[in-house]
Amino acid sequence: MSEADLNKIDDLIHAKARLGIMSLIMTYGKCDFTFLKKKLSLSDGNLGTHIRKLEEAEYIRVEKTFANRKPKTVCYPTEKGEKAYQRYICALEDMLYMSKGNEKA
Amino acid sequence: MQTKNENDPREQALADLEYIKHLTFRSRQYASESSPYFILWGVIWVIGFGSMAFGWKEYANWIWGVLSVAGLAVNFFIAAQQEKRDPMPRLISKQFAKIWVSFLVIVGLFIVLLSTGFLAFEFSYIGLYAVILIAVMYVLLGVVLGKQILLMGIWLGILASVTAIWLMPYSSIIFAIFGGGSLVVTGLILKRWRHEHERG
Numbered sequence: 487m488s489e490a491d492l493n494k495i496d497d498l499i500h501a502k503a504r505l506g507i508m509s510l511i512m513t514y515g516k517c518d519f520t521f522l523k524k525k526l527s528l529s530d531g532n533l534g535t536h537i538r539k540l541e542e543a544e545y546i547r548v549e550k551t552f553a554n555r556k557p558k559t560v561c562y563p564t565e566k567g568e569k570a571y572q573r574y575i576c577a578l579e580d581m582l583y584m585s586k587g588n589e590k591a
Numbered sequence: 592m593q594t595k596n597e598n599d600p601r602e603q604a605l606a607d608l609e610y611i612k613h614l615t616f617r618s619r620q621y622a623s624e625s626s627p628y629f630i631l632w633g634v635i636w637v638i639g640f641g642s643m644a645f646g647w648k649e650y651a652n653w654i655w656g657v658l659s660v661a662g663l664a665v666n667f668f669i670a671a672q673q674e675k676r677d678p679m680p681r682l683i684s685k686q687f688a689k690i691w692v693s694f695l696v697i698v699g700l701f702i703v704l705l706s707t708g709f710l711a712f713e714f715s716y717i718g719l720y721a722v723i724l725i726a727v728m729y730v731l732l733g734v735v736l737g738k739q740i741l742l743m744g745i746w747l748g749i750l751a752s753v754t755a756i757w758l759m760p761y762s763s764i765i766f767a768i769f770g771g772g773s774l775v776v777t778g779l780i781l782k783r784w785r786h787e788h789e790r791g
Contacts, residue, residue: 500607502610505607505610505611506610506614509610509611509614509615510614510615513614513615513680513681513682514678514679514680514681515681515684516678517678521678525614526614575611578604578607578608579604581600581601581603581604582601582604582605582608584600
């Protein structure tokens with residue numbers, strides 16, 4: 487496994503919580519804060535921090551609305567985020583493929 | 592990421608993929624979530640076909656009209672509640688959309704066959720045709736929702752065929768008892784199954 491292959495791994499997505507957020511948003515198309523919190527078992531503050539990082543990187547778009555007078559935060563994937571996530575999955579596949587090749591050699 | 596050996600890229604990649612799978616895998620029991628729909632439409636069948644079997648055929652239009660509107664309203668309410676509680680993955684939603692389009696095409700073809708006279712039309716056949724179309728709908732939905740729904744479609748197809756071939760004069764009572772009854776019983780079994788799944 488070369489260093490170049492490891493460099494393909496996007497550090498922004500690689501953190502477990504952010505990988506979880508991105509995976510869920512990519513699977514469901516949109517996810518609200520409560521849903522992400524429940525699925526990922528994260529605290530409000532922790533989840534909020536990771537969402538902000540992904541939003542700053544323009545990987546997700548965050549919409550804040552009100553539902554029944556309660557604030558509601560909904561996250562959507564952006565085109566940039568979708569591409570980054572696809573690249574991340576491809577990098578993981580490459581890592582598996584390459585290490586399998588190394589084992590045979 | 593936590594891995595067995597953080598320096599091993601393969602272990603790391605496997606752990607990442609395992610985590611993604613764990614989060615996004617279709618762990619929802621779609622079939623068990625369909626229990627309220629089975630019970631709802633089962634009860635409607637029992638009332639609708641039962642009233643026809645007991646000789647209220649002159650009110651059949653009204654009875655089925657009211658039951659259908661009420662059934663659809665409750666159906667949409669349940670669906671909205673489920674979607675709010677646990678949304679459906681994009682892939683499943685897309686598959687659902689394709690299934691509904693396919694079903695509408697089949698219903699359209701059915702209407703063409705009826706209106707052109709290629710398919711015989713009598714008042715007493717309406718129930719049979721409805722059961723056939725619902726059997727087709729369940730078979731299509733079974734592709735996405737699981738074998739329980741598929742098996743229900745096959746069962747309704749067999750019931751409709753046997754009734755059409757040998758038992759047409761008794762179609763209303765058969766569809767009320769065996770059609771509606773089996774929908775209610777399946778709904779109750781799935782409900783129990785879901786509770787057991789949630790507990791265990």
